[in-house]
Amino acid sequence: MAAPTCGHNDLTMDSFVFAKTRNYYFLLSDETDSTDRRAFSAASLATLIGAKQCGSQELSEAFGPGIMFADSRYTIEAGDDYLLLIARNKRLSLFGRRWLSVAATEAKQRVTNFKLVTRERLINKLYASQSSLREYVDAWAEYFLFDHYSLWIYNKYTGVFTCSTSSFEQTKNYISEQENSSLNAVLEDGYVTESRAHSDGLDVLSGMKTINRMKLSLGYDGTIGVLSLYSKLDHFELEARHCEEIRNSLETKYLQVRQQAYQALQRVNQQFIEKYTAGELDRFLFSIASEVRESFQTEACSIFLADRQASKLELVASCDNQCEGEPPSSYVYSLSEELPTANVFNSKQMAFSYNLEADDSQNDGYNESTEHPPTNWIGAPLLSAGECFGVLRIRNKYVVEDGKQEITYFRTADFVNLFSLCSNLANLIRIEILFDETEARLKETNANISEMSDFNKVFLHEIRTPISKFTMAPEIIKRTLSKKDLTEENLEKVVKQLDDIQVMGDRLEFIAKTFNFNQIVTRRNFETLSVLRDIIYPVINITRAYLRKQYDIDIQLDAAGLQSCRVYGDKTLLNIVFNTLIDNAGKYSIDTRRPISVSGQYHDSGDFFDIVVSNYGLAIHEDEREKLFANGARGQDALKHGISGTGIGLHLAKRIMIESNGELLLTSLKDPVSFTLRVPAKPRGQET
Amino acid sequence: MSNVLLIEDDRFLIDDLTTFIEYEGHTCSVYTGPDEVIENLDALGKFDAIILDIMMTRGRYLQDEDPNFETGELLFQRIREKYPNQAMLIISAKNFADMQIDFTAHKNVFTISKPFDSTASELIKHLPKE
Numbered sequence: 001m002a003a004p005t006c007g008h009n010d011l012t013m014d015s016f017v018f019a020k021t022r023n024y025y026f027l028l029s030d031e032t033d034s035t036d037r038r039a040f041s042a043a044s045l046a047t048l049i050g051a052k053q054c055g056s057q058e059l060s061e062a063f064g065p066g067i068m069f070a071d072s073r074y075t076i077e078a079g080d081d082y083l084l085l086i087a088r089n090k091r092l093s094l095f096g097r098r099w100l101s102v103a104a105t106e107a108k109q110r111v112t113n114f115k116l117v118t119r120e121r122l123i124n125k126l127y128a129s130q131s132s133l134r135e136y137v138d139a140w141a142e143y144f145l146f147d148h149y150s151l152w153i154y155n156k157y158t159g160v161f162t163c164s165t166s167s168f169e170q171t172k173n174y175i176s177e178q179e180n181s182s183l184n185a186v187l188e189d190g191y192v193t194e195s196r197a198h199s200d201g202l203d204v205l206s207g208m209k210t211i212n213r214m215k216l217s218l219g220y221d222g223t224i225g226v227l228s229l230y231s232k233l234d235h236f237e238l239e240a241r242h243c244e245e246i247r248n249s250l251e252t253k254y255l256q257v258r259q260q261a262y263q264a265l266q267r268v269n270q271q272f273i274e275k276y277t278a279g280e281l282d283r284f285l286f287s288i289a290s291e292v293r294e295s296f297q298t299e300a301c302s303i304f305l306a307d308r309q310a311s312k313l314e315l316v317a318s319c320d321n322q323c324e325g326e327p328p329s330s331y332v333y334s335l336s337e338e339l340p341t342a343n344v345f346n347s348k349q350m351a352f353s354y355n356l357e358a359d360d361s362q363n364d365g366y367n368e369s370t371e372h373p374p375t376n377w378i379g380a381p382l383l384s385a386g387e388c389f390g391v392l393r394i395r396n397k398y399v400v401e402d403g404k405q406e407i408t409y410f411r412t413a414d415f416v417n418l419f420s421l422c423s424n425l426a427n428l429i430r431i432e433i434l435f436d437e438t439e440a441r442l443k444e445t446n447a448n449i450s451e452m453s454d455f456n457k458v459f460l461h462e463i464r465t466p467i468s469k470f471t472m473a474p475e476i477i478k479r480t481l482s483k484k485d486l487t488e489e490n491l492e493k494v495v496k497q498l499d500d501i502q503v504m505g506d507r508l509e510f511i512a513k514t515f516n517f518n519q520i521v522t523r524r525n526f527e528t529l530s531v532l533r534d535i536i537y538p539v540i541n542i543t544r545a546y547l548r549k550q551y552d553i554d555i556q557l558d559a560a561g562l563q564s565c566r567v568y569g570d571k572t573l574l575n576i577v578f579n580t581l582i583d584n585a586g587k588y589s590i591d592t593r594r595p596i597s598v599s600g601q602y603h604d605s606g607d608f609f610d611i612v613v614s615n616y617g618l619a620i621h622e623d624e625r626e627k628l629f630a631n632g633a634r635g636q637d638a639l640k641h642g643i644s645g646t647g648i649g650l651h652l653a654k655r656i657m658i659e660s661n662g663e664l665l666l667t668s669l670k671d672p673v674s675f676t677l678r679v680p681a682k683p684r685g686q687e688t
Numbered sequence: 689m690s691n692v693l694l695i696e697d698d699r700f701l702i703d704d705l706t707t708f709i710e711y712e713g714h715t716c717s718v719y720t721g722p723d724e725v726i727e728n729l730d731a732l733g734k735f736d737a738i739i740l741d742i743m744m745t746r747g748r749y750l751q752d753e754d755p756n757f758e759t760g761e762l763l764f765q766r767i768r769e770k771y772p773n774q775a776m777l778i779i780s781a782k783n784f785a786d787m788q789i790d791f792t793a794h795k796n797v798f799t800i801s802k803p804f805d806s807t808a809s810e811l812i813k814h815l816p817k818e
Contacts, residue, residue: 460781461743461781461782463803464781464802464803465698465700465701465781465802465803467802467803468700468701468704468802468803468804468808469700469701469704471803471804471805471806472704472708472804472806472807472808473704474806475708475806475807476704476707476708479707479711496703500700503700504700549699549700550698550699550700590745639755640746640751640752640755641745641746641751642743642744642745642746642747642750642751642758642759643745644743
């Protein structure tokens with residue numbers, strides 16, 4: 001409020017000018033044509049005004065001790081909006097009615113000037129570029145000569161009135177609609193305005209005689225506001241048109257304030273888009289926590305995300321006095337706990353407290369470091385498409401008063417804006433999760449494609465020789481048989497071609513089975529198998545002839561330990577694994593001409609059966625042991641000797657064995673190199 | 689007709705290819721690995737055409753060579769270095785696009801992918817007639 005100016009008519013010393021406002025006369029000071037708020041009821045002065053002349057004694061009694069009437073008698077001149085008291089001294093005697101007329105004109109002029117000046121002052125304040133809502137209310141209160149004011153805003157989400165601005169110290173800055181307060185009257189239908197004698201009990205308002213209260217409809221959503229204007233004067237009532245003027249002005253101003261807040265939120269939302277990079281959610285949330293803390297003017301903001309099982313909430317970002325986004329330590333809420341943050345997630349509803357000391361006295365859970373003790377709080381669920389991804393919470397809303405941070409209370413706009421922001425944030429988190437899932441699937445698909453591509457390469461390489469054999473052999477046989485002299489040598493040539501076709505046919509069939517990717521990946525037909533009949537012979541019968549011709553290598557089978565032995569597994573898959581070992585043994589026995597040996601025995605109390613495949617070819621280095629079964633791994637010596645391959649075979653064989661509840665082991669590195677195929681001897685659950 | 693050298697280690701193919709080559713009236717010698725090639729490098733000039741398989745084991749002499757190169761590629765470089773205009777037919781079960789050497793950039797060099805047709809006609813047609 002503006003400081004009252006000193007007001008007593010010192011310029012002429014013999015006249016007093018009053019401006020009439022509503023039913024009161026306000027004394028104007030001489031120099032500035034302002035008023036010191038010394039007001040006098042029109043009703044109480046009616047008799048004096050009617051008398052037209054009056055002695056100083058009577059005037060002193062009527063106006064009280066604050067005004068000194070030096071002359072003995074005064075003439076009283078009153079108009080619609082002014083009152084003039086002028087001493088009946090020499091000047092008035094000399095110039096008579098003419099002097100009185102001049103004085104009355106001057107008085108009217110001063111009242112008009114007073115009104116113009118106060119109006120101008122009001123306009124200047126209202127249209128100041130950076131005026132706050134408080135300055136706005138202050139300007140109206142001053143203009144209408146009120147002594148105090150307060151503006152409360154009703155939060156429809158919480159059912160609580162919070163004090164937006166006030167000219168006096170409030171003992172409590174929020175009032176619940178459940179409480180016994182005259183504020184609640186504005187919530188009733190039909191309430192528009194009221195003017196009545198003031199009876200509230202606040203000390204600071206103890207001298208107030210009249211309260212003018214009006215309901216405001218603020219913002220686009222019609223948030224309820226309550227403006228109260230207090231006066232020391234009895235029956236100092238605002239006219240309806242003035243109420244309307246104030247209401248229109250404040251509602252417009254509030255729209256501007258909301259618009260600014262909305263723009264600030266839009267900036268935060270814009271930053272969502274600008275700062276968000278798919279795959280970098282953590283860093284993004286750090287910056288969001290910081291932005292929210294600043295934009296909502298709260299002392300802390302934290303973000304918690306739920307795990308996939310929705311069993312816990314993990315702190316992922318926090319901004320307070322101590323940290324700028326990255327949490328100082330890890331913190332996890334169990335979602336089975338009955339704590340406010342967990343409840344927000346479970347209920348998918350916003351929660352709040354205006355009094356954390358009462359509502360959450362235990363103050364369990366994660367506590368941010370704030371300048372003030374925990375006072376108020378909003379927890380908002382991060383909801384997208386009905387799914388809750390986590391909780392964002394803000395604590396201790398503040399305003400800056402005279403450069404000092406003071407705790408204030410959340411407004412409707414905070415809830416609306418936070419809801420909108422959390423919705424956007426949840427959408428981005430959803431995108432991030434989809435991004436992660438897509439990336440994982442893409443990775444898996446790429447791995448599968450890569451694996452299939454490698455498969456295809458090996459497959460194509462493996463089948464090209466048999467195909468060549470099939471395509472060329474008939475022509476060779478035909479040409480040989482069409483020779484006139486069908487010698488024994490020619491016949492042998494034909495038989496040899498037929499043998500080759502058989503070997504290659506068997507091999508091609510086996511390759512086709514081996515490289516049936518879908519079968520390898522999905523097929524599982526577990527049964528009890530004979531080691532010799534179902535696993536070893538089918539492979540050896542096909543491969544032996546091939547190895548003999550291609551590498552001059554034989555297979556030496558130690559059948560003694562293999563007779564009548566049974567294992568449990570998928571025949572085709574075990575054939576693939578065993579063939580891989582035999583095929584590799586053939587390739588790596590380069591130029592040794594020493595046979596590949598196959599033997600077997602039970603292992604581990606009969607729960608497993610070991611089939612051991614050994615060769616005397618290229619050794620495996622100790623440092624290759626670990627990576628030997630990795631996809632695409634090739635041994636140093638294999639590369640050195642130019643032995644073709646892709647490093648898929650052993651990797652695939654190992655996978656098959658693990659998925660078959662068995663194992664594929666490298667049991668000797670050199671002379672011989674031995675691989676052990678450990679096959680379950682019994683179905684799972686029947687082990688000893 | 690031509691004097692042809694077949695460098696191939698796949699024993700299932702050697703006889704068949706030799707048969708078709710000889711049916712056309714060419715003479716055909718066979719080296720079954722890189723060792724023979726390197727040991728007889730000086731004698732390769734006598735062949736009118738060399739058929740070279742790409743994927744073979746390294747043998748004794750090429751074990752320390754760049755592993756990114758297939759055995760046939762290494763042999764190609766050595767033969768080409770000594771006989772830049774030698775007619776060569778490169779055969780492979782591996783895609784030529786996956787190799788280190790662009791054979792199409794070399795004069796008098798032909799590439800033939802396995803498998804062959806019933807008479808290995810792609811191979812035979814590129815053999816010099818005289």
